[in-house]
Amino acid sequence: MDDPLALLFLTGAATLRVATPLILCAMGGLFSERSGIIDVGLEGKMLMAAFFAAAVAAVTHSAWWGVAAGIAAAEVLALLHGLACITYRGNQVVSGVAINIIAAGLTIVWGNAWFQRGGQTPALEGGERLLPLFFPRAGDNILVYVALVAVPLTWWIVTRTRFGLRLRAVGEMPLAVDTAGISVPWLRYRAVLICGLFTGLAGAYIAIAQNAGFSRDMTAGQGFIALAAVIFGKWRPFPALGACLMFGLLDAVAIRLQGVRMPGLGEVPVQLIQALPYLLTVFLLAGFIGRAVAPKAIGVPYEKEH
Amino acid sequence: MKAVRRPLPGPLPVWADIILLPLVNVALAFVTVGIIVRIIGVDPLHALELLVVGALGSPESIGYTLYYATNFIFTGLAVAVAFHAGLFNIGGEGQAYLGGLGCGLAILALDRYLPAWAMIPIAIATAALFGAAWAAVPAWLQAWRGSHIVITTIMFNFVAAALMVYLMVNVLIAPGSMTPQSRNFEPSSFLPAMHGTALNLSLALSLACCFAVWVFLWHTPWGYALRSMGHNPEAAVYAGTDLRRMTMLAMCISGALAGFVGVNELMGVHHRIVLDFPAGYGFAGIAVALMGRNHPLGIVLAALLFGALQQGGAELAFDIPTITREMVVVIQGLVILFSGALVQLPRPWLQALFSPRRPS
Numbered sequence: 001m002d003d004p005l006a007l008l009f010l011t012g013a014a015t016l017r018v019a020t021p022l023i024l025c026a027m028g029g030l031f032s033e034r035s036g037i038i039d040v041g042l043e044g045k046m047l048m049a050a051f052f053a054a055a056v057a058a059v060t061h062s063a064w065w066g067v068a069a070g071i072a073a074a075e076v077l078a079l080l081h082g083l084a085c086i087t088y089r090g091n092q093v094v095s096g097v098a099i100n101i102i103a104a105g106l107t108i109v110w111g112n113a114w115f116q117r118g119g120q121t122p123a124l125e126g127g128e129r130l131l132p133l134f135f136p137r138a139g140d141n142i143l144v145y146v147a148l149v150a151v152p153l154t155w156w157i158v159t160r161t162r163f164g165l166r167l168r169a170v171g172e173m174p175l176a177v178d179t180a181g182i183s184v185p186w187l188r189y190r191a192v193l194i195c196g197l198f199t200g201l202a203g204a205y206i207a208i209a210q211n212a213g214f215s216r217d218m219t220a221g222q223g224f225i226a227l228a229a230v231i232f233g234k235w236r237p238f239p240a241l242g243a244c245l246m247f248g249l250l251d252a253v254a255i256r257l258q259g260v261r262m263p264g265l266g267e268v269p270v271q272l273i274q275a276l277p278y279l280l281t282v283f284l285l286a287g288f289i290g291r292a293v294a295p296k297a298i299g300v301p302y303e304k305e306h
Numbered sequence: 307m308k309a310v311r312r313p314l315p316g317p318l319p320v321w322a323d324i325i326l327l328p329l330v331n332v333a334l335a336f337v338t339v340g341i342i343v344r345i346i347g348v349d350p351l352h353a354l355e356l357l358v359v360g361a362l363g364s365p366e367s368i369g370y371t372l373y374y375a376t377n378f379i380f381t382g383l384a385v386a387v388a389f390h391a392g393l394f395n396i397g398g399e400g401q402a403y404l405g406g407l408g409c410g411l412a413i414l415a416l417d418r419y420l421p422a423w424a425m426i427p428i429a430i431a432t433a434a435l436f437g438a439a440w441a442a443v444p445a446w447l448q449a450w451r452g453s454h455i456v457i458t459t460i461m462f463n464f465v466a467a468a469l470m471v472y473l474m475v476n477v478l479i480a481p482g483s484m485t486p487q488s489r490n491f492e493p494s495s496f497l498p499a500m501h502g503t504a505l506n507l508s509l510a511l512s513l514a515c516c517f518a519v520w521v522f523l524w525h526t527p528w529g530y531a532l533r534s535m536g537h538n539p540e541a542a543v544y545a546g547t548d549l550r551r552m553t554m555l556a557m558c559i560s561g562a563l564a565g566f567v568g569v570n571e572l573m574g575v576h577h578r579i580v581l582d583f584p585a586g587y588g589f590a591g592i593a594v595a596l597m598g599r600n601h602p603l604g605i606v607l608a609a610l611l612f613g614a615l616q617q618g619g620a621e622l623a624f625d626i627p628t629i630t631r632e633m634v635v636v637i638q639g640l641v642i643l644f645s646g647a648l649v650q651l652p653r654p655w656l657q658a659l660f661s662p663r664r665p666s
Contacts, residue, residue, distance in 0.1 A: 040396075080643075083648070088647070088648055088649075088650045088651055090646065090647035091394075091646060091647055092647075093456050094592070094596070094647045095646070097589065097592055098642035098647055099643075101586075101639030102639030102640060102643065103639075104632070105632040105633065105636035106632075108632040108635075109342070109630055109632050109636055112628065113629075118630075119632070224460060224461075227460075231457065269472050269476070271468040271472035272468070272472070274468050275469070281457070282447065282453070282462070282465075285447070285451075285454065286447045287451050287452065287453070288451075294454075
């Protein structure tokens, strides 16, 4: 531990471990928000995915079925969000809040009914979890690499493909997209489903890779930190990655700084470091550090002229 | 909420729009809950029976139902006042937390010197002040700096939670205490409570707030300006409303109302500052406001229902171990979904139901 290189490596690995679900979740949120659908329900989708990933992994003894179940669970909620926001043109924030609350309740209700452990799933071991691939101490399971690949992939899709162009257009000016003869709802549904895929992976990571099973409210606000990262990254993939890594580093540092006196500062409260992602996002949104401009049509249901 | 009120071809009769549609929405939520209860292997009707008995079966259970309803009235009103101004306050959780901190600090500072008739009003006022202040920051950021109030109030919930943990662990913790809670308040700060239950005078405060909100929104010029801003900001500006000040006013009232949850919890029940007392009431307020259609009377009815669910749900979980208290959280979420985001879902069905009588 005294070796500075080892310390650097371990801090970097810890950062990446914490940042992985944030990155996956943020890429999902980015697709949804670039298409004009606000997603404050990232947290709920991730939580539901975490529960189903752990539950199915425990029952089938297979991490891969767990991942699949996590994705499926998140997709169901994503479709619900799409139904409310796209088909029924409901309030997108209300829908997201509803999904968060439903997920917080249902995971415990079902968990308790199925496993009788107060909402927890049985502890997972061996092949029921996603294990590190190359560095056992770093915890570099497959989803960490998936998260790292997801960022350039998202960048490429959003900025370099026809689908991405249309996706951005539908988030800025859906009328133009509609006029060009392209279906606004179908585009937005695809964006919402991609968001479901990523939040599903993020939830599965938390339950069966980072931890060994589901426990109540285990996402603990990470969906909101990911949302903050999307905003902090100004709705662009690489800056959002940067924000996730920064928030991950803050978290990794917060654990190390517990009870440590900093020269000149005294003891830095851990709670302050934990609140920093939220505070920084508030500052950014208020225009005190740069300017974050959301997609123009975000939160506005699109209504075709009759 | 503008999008929800879009005009549709073949309008429903007014009474159906105001009464039937919301009832159908709530019914859909409860049918879904019934299905979920069925899935986990419990007879929904049996569960309902236990729930009703648990909520209303004895004076004590009615007392607890009303105590829970008090919190729901406060947060429901808080969400509704902001809704009327076209603002979505998701920060009720944090504002309730800060309201509790406010009254707690006032009590810790003064309860050894003041008699009850002075202590209680001061503590209630401080709760309102702190709740309002915590809502004023996001309001100010939206009005003057253009940041979105939804995002800022979400972030402020987390900041409030972190702040409270810091204060309780490092500053306000009672000397020698192992758990993060303050010293006990002196009895001069206790609100009179019903014997054997948590029901206390806060219920009267919440009903007074309902009346005050009703008078304010529908019978004062400020309330009129606030609602006009919610309906049509451009028209409100044209009519001479200062949108920035109105945003501040709406959010401060909203935050103060949410802050009163702290009064009910700390001055009525816990008699010291504890962690996590908002326990989801801030979010549940969204369900209460949506179900009560943002009207104080509707909010009281919705709050009574949610209070009964909270109390009955606890009893139900005690009787049937496969059901946990979180079933109530699921119901809250489903009500928000069906009465809020999917509010238009049953409209085509109802229109089909009504259309034969009015051939077009």
